[in-house]
Amino acid sequence: MRRFNIAFISLIFAGSLVSSLSYATSAEPEADIRALASSPQWLTTKVYIEGEPEKDVKANYPGVVGISMWDPQRNRYEFFYTDTGRSKHPDGGGGYFLVTGDKQTHILVPDLGPNRTIVRRLEKLDNTEFTYSREVRRDMVATNPSVRIYVVHAPYTGPIKTKMSN
Template sequence: MPTMRSTAKLVGGLCLAIGLLAASPSRAQTPDSVSAAKALSSTLWLTTKVYLEGAPEQDVQADYMGVVGLSRWDSARNRYEFFDPATGASRLKAGGGGYFFITGDGKHHVLVPDAGAVRVLPRRLEKLTTAEFTYSREVPRNMVQGNPPVRIYVVHTPYTGPFNPPLSQP
């Protein structure tokens, strides 16, 4: 299990690398990634649909509960946090929070969780506006380790319910 210090070093190194790349004129952050981060930070998001590649008409949220919830994104600090949609409780201690960035081409959304076995989680951005946030990624079928991989699409819309959880301090 990585220590807080090793996690801080990993994130610091990652931030340094990103900063060096961003300083290069040929790799400067594009308007696409800047506007995408602002759209992501514009609201609290609720997962409203999960579907398998090629089957957008069939909602399979019940089979992929690990990706269902509320999420808050802070583009100023590049921090994110997930929350239980039924209670508003933070999932930070279970690996549901950390740092994020959007690649300069605006095509990928990368999570670097503070805790948990997964250290880096790349996701393909499918749609990101102030009205919808959809990403896709490969996971084991039904989120059961050992099952063949499938690509899931996770659709979010702005949350309008009773919870308004703030981001925890790292």
């Protein structure tokens, strides 16, 4: 009986240490995919290469620049050109998306076009910013080495109004 009491007291003491330690660390706020619905449109505001956040290279990556719309209810997305508002859907700029359970990976599955799946790392997602990163060829030239680009979006409030095709 005495061994049981000692073991029981040890377990209670260990449990109190572990629970107090868990209160001491603060968790990072998790991205909420519903934040994509907080704005009807999102605009690419900056593209930069890993390690060079001060240098905007949007001009070198026109394929990732545009206005986007996200429908978390249907898990649908569509991209649009910033100058005309024309849809990029026929060229693979629309389809289904999902965010993995750990909320760290954002996956696109286009309806059309040459790409079947695009995997992106979700860097930040809240009501004011949506940022992802992914590995691509530098300047999107097939013979260049791979780099990680960060693509930053903010809610779009400009004059172009877009509507999802599907």
